[in-house]
Amino acid sequence: MYDLEDLYQEIVMDHNRRPRNFGEIKNPTNSANGFNPLCGDQITLQLHLKDGLVSDLAFIGVGCAISKSSASMMTEELKGKTLDHAENLFEAFRKMITRNPGDSYDSDLLGDLEILQGVSRYPARIKCATLAWHTLHSAIHDENNVVSTE
Amino acid sequence: MFNVEKIRDDFPILSKNVYGNPLVYLDNAATSQKPRQVIDALVDYYENYNANVHRGVHTLSMEATDKFEEAREKVATFINSESSDLVVWTRNASEGLNLIAYSWGEDNVHEGDEILLTPMEHHSNLVPWQELARRKNAVIKFIPMRENGTLDMDKVDDLITERTVLVSAVHMSNALGTINSVRELGQKAHQQGAKILVDGAQSVPHMPTNVQELDCDFLVFSGHKMLGPTGIGALYVKRDILNTMEPFLMGGEMVLEVSYEEASWADLPMRFEAGTPNIADSIGLGSAVDYLNDLGMENVRTHEKNLTSYALNKFKEADLDGMDLFGPDDPEVRGGVFSFNTVDVHPHDLGTFLDRMGIAVRTGHHCAMPLVRSLGVAATVRASFYLYNTEREVDILVDGVTEALRYFRDGSK
Numbered sequence: 001m002y003d004l005e006d007l008y009q010e011i012v013m014d015h016n017r018r019p020r021n022f023g024e025i026k027n028p029t030n031s032a033n034g035f036n037p038l039c040g041d042q043i044t045l046q047l048h049l050k051d052g053l054v055s056d057l058a059f060i061g062v063g064c065a066i067s068k069s070s071a072s073m074m075t076e077e078l079k080g081k082t083l084d085h086a087e088n089l090f091e092a093f094r095k096m097i098t099r100n101p102g103d104s105y106d107s108d109l110l111g112d113l114e115i116l117q118g119v120s121r122y123p124a125r126i127k128c129a130t131l132a133w134h135t136l137h138s139a140i141h142d143e144n145n146v147v148s149t150e
Numbered sequence: 151m152f153n154v155e156k157i158r159d160d161f162p163i164l165s166k167n168v169y170g171n172p173l174v175y176l177d178n179a180a181t182s183q184k185p186r187q188v189i190d191a192l193v194d195y196y197e198n199y200n201a202n203v204h205r206g207v208h209t210l211s212m213e214a215t216d217k218f219e220e221a222r223e224k225v226a227t228f229i230n231s232e233s234s235d236l237v238v239w240t241r242n243a244s245e246g247l248n249l250i251a252y253s254w255g256e257d258n259v260h261e262g263d264e265i266l267l268t269p270m271e272h273h274s275n276l277v278p279w280q281e282l283a284r285r286k287n288a289v290i291k292f293i294p295m296r297e298n299g300t301l302d303m304d305k306v307d308d309l310i311t312e313r314t315v316l317v318s319a320v321h322m323s324n325a326l327g328t329i330n331s332v333r334e335l336g337q338k339a340h341q342q343g344a345k346i347l348v349d350g351a352q353s354v355p356h357m358p359t360n361v362q363e364l365d366c367d368f369l370v371f372s373g374h375k376m377l378g379p380t381g382i383g384a385l386y387v388k389r390d391i392l393n394t395m396e397p398f399l400m401g402g403e404m405v406l407e408v409s410y411e412e413a414s415w416a417d418l419p420m421r422f423e424a425g426t427p428n429i430a431d432s433i434g435l436g437s438a439v440d441y442l443n444d445l446g447m448e449n450v451r452t453h454e455k456n457l458t459s460y461a462l463n464k465f466k467e468a469d470l471d472g473m474d475l476f477g478p479d480d481p482e483v484r485g486g487v488f489s490f491n492t493v494d495v496h497p498h499d500l501g502t503f504l505d506r507m508g509i510a511v512r513t514g515h516h517c518a519m520p521l522v523r524s525l526g527v528a529a530t531v532r533a534s535f536y537l538y539n540t541e542r543e544v545d546i547l548v549d550g551v552t553e554a555l556r557y558f559r560d561g562s563k
Binding site: 004007013038041042062063064065122124128 | 496503506515522528529557558
C-alpha cells in the first residue's frame with residue numbers, strides 16, 4: 001500500500017518476527033558486540049570457529065527489523081561455511097548495500113541476502129543492515145571485540 | 151484571530167506531497183518550517199541591500215546595518231530584554247551555551263563549585279558543562295525527575311548549596327515536552343547567590359518569553375526552530391554579567407582599538423561578535439519574530455495547548471497495545487512534544503513506515519541520550535507540533551501508528 005515492500009520484504013519481516021539462531025551457543029571461540037549508538041541497535045554475536053569453518057554461530061540483541069533480519073539471515077547463511085566465504089560475502093553485501101553509482105556486486109554469491117538490497121535506497125538505514133556484518137568482522141579478527149557504526 | 155488554515159497558506163512547503171500523500175510535518179522540535187515572509191526577507195536582502203555591516207559609509211552598507219540592528223531590536227523586544235545590546239547573535243542555542251561555558255564559566259567556576267542541571271537536558275546543555283567541570287574540577291549535580299517526567303522540585307532546596315554557582319535548565323524538554331518551572335529554579339538559585347541559565351530552544355518558539363519576569367541571568371535559543379533560518383540564534387545575558395564577560399572569539403568587529411601589541415574591546419554586544427556576522431539570517435529571524443508577533447505568542451501557546459490535549463486524548467482512546475507515551479499528561483506543563491516507544495516495533499521501522507504516509511517524525515535519542523536511556527529504552531519516536539499543525543494531522547498520526555503496529559506485528563496492511 002505504501003510501497004514499503006522493497007524495504008520490508010516478506011522474508012525480512014519473517015526473520016524479524018522469528019529471528020534464526022537467536023540466543024547463545026556452547027563454547028564460543030570468538031565473540032563481539034556491535035552498537036549503532038544513534039539508533040540504539042545492539043548485537044552480541046558468538047561464533048564457534050574450527051578448521052577455518054564457522055561451525056556454529058548465534059546472536060542476541062535489540063534492533064529494528066532491518067538490523068535484526070540482517071543478523072538472522074547472516075547467521076543462517078554462514079553456518080558451516082568457510083571463513084573465506086564469510087569474508088567474500090561481507091564484501092559483496094557491503095557493495096550491494098552502500099552501492100555507489102556504477103558499482104556492481106556479486107549477485108550469485110549473495111543468494112537470499114540480495115533481498116536486503118532495497119536498503120541501499122534508504123541511506124539512513126544502511127548502518128542497520130551492516131551492523132551484524134561489521135560485528136562478524138570484529139569477532140573473527142579480534143579487534144577489541146566492540147564495534148560501533150558511528 | 152488564529153486561523154490555522156490561513157497560516158498554513160503562508161508556508162509553501164506544507165503543500166508538498168511525500169510519496170503521494172500530503173506532508174504531515176511533525177518534526178518541529180528539530181526544526182520548524184519557514185513562512186513565505188521569512189523566505190522573502192532573505193531574498194530581499196540579497197537582491198536589494200546585500201553589504202557588510204557596521205563599517206561602510208556607502209548606502210547599501212548603511213541600509214544593511216540598519217536592518218541588521220533592527221532585527222536585533224525585534225528579538226530583544228520579543229523576549230522583553232531591557233535593551234537590545236544584551237542580545238548577542240550566535241549560530242544557535244548550542245553556540246550560546248558554549249559561549250557562556252567558555253567566557254563566563256572559565257572565570258566563575260572553580261574547583262569544588264557545583265553546577266546543577268536537570269536530567270532532561272539536550273546534549274548541548276550537558277556536554278559543555280561536563281567539559282568545564284573536568285577542566286576546573288567542579289561538580290555536576292542533577293535535579294531528580296519524577297515518574298511523570300516532571301522535575302522533583304521538592305529536592306531542589308537541598309541540591310542548591312553555597313557551592314552552587316550555576317543552575318542551568320531547559321525550559322521545555324525537547325524529548326518529553328515537559329515545561330519546567332525555571333522561574334522558581336531561578337529564585338532558588340539567586341537565594342544562594344548562584345546564576346540561572348535558561349535553555350529556551352524549545353520554549354521561545356512556542357510560548358511568550360519575558361526575561362525580566364523570569365529573572366534569568368542567561369537565555370539561549372535558536373532561530374530555526376521559530377520559523378527563522380538555520381545558522382542564527384541569540385543569547386541574552388543580564389547587563390552586570392555580560393559586562394564582566396571576556397570575549398569568546400577575537401578578530402574584526404569585536405574591537406575598539408588595535409595596536410601591534412594589544413587591543414581593546416568594542417561595546418556590548420559587538421565584543422562577542424567577531425567577524426562578519428550572519429547578516430541575512432539575522433534579518434530573516436527578525437522577520438520570523440514579526441510573523442510570530444502578528445499571531446501573538448499567547449495565541450500560539452493556546453493553539454498548541456489545545457492540540458496537546460487533543461493528542462493526549464487521542465492516544466489514550468486508541469489505547470495502542472504495548473505503547474508507552476512519555477512525559478507529563480497535564481497540557482499546562484507540557485508542550486506539543488510526543489515521545490513514545492512500542493515494546494516490539496523499533497522506532498526506526500515506525501519512522502520509515504510513517505514517512506511513507508507522508509508523516510515526518512523523528513526517531514532516536516533526540517540528543518538526550520542519558521534521558522532516553524533512563525526511560526529504559528534505546529530510542530523513541532517523537533512527534534512534535536507547531537502553530538501550523540491541526541487536529542486532523544493528529545488523527546493521521548494516531549492512525550498511522552496504529553497501522554504501522556499492525557504491519558510490523560502481523561504483516562497485514
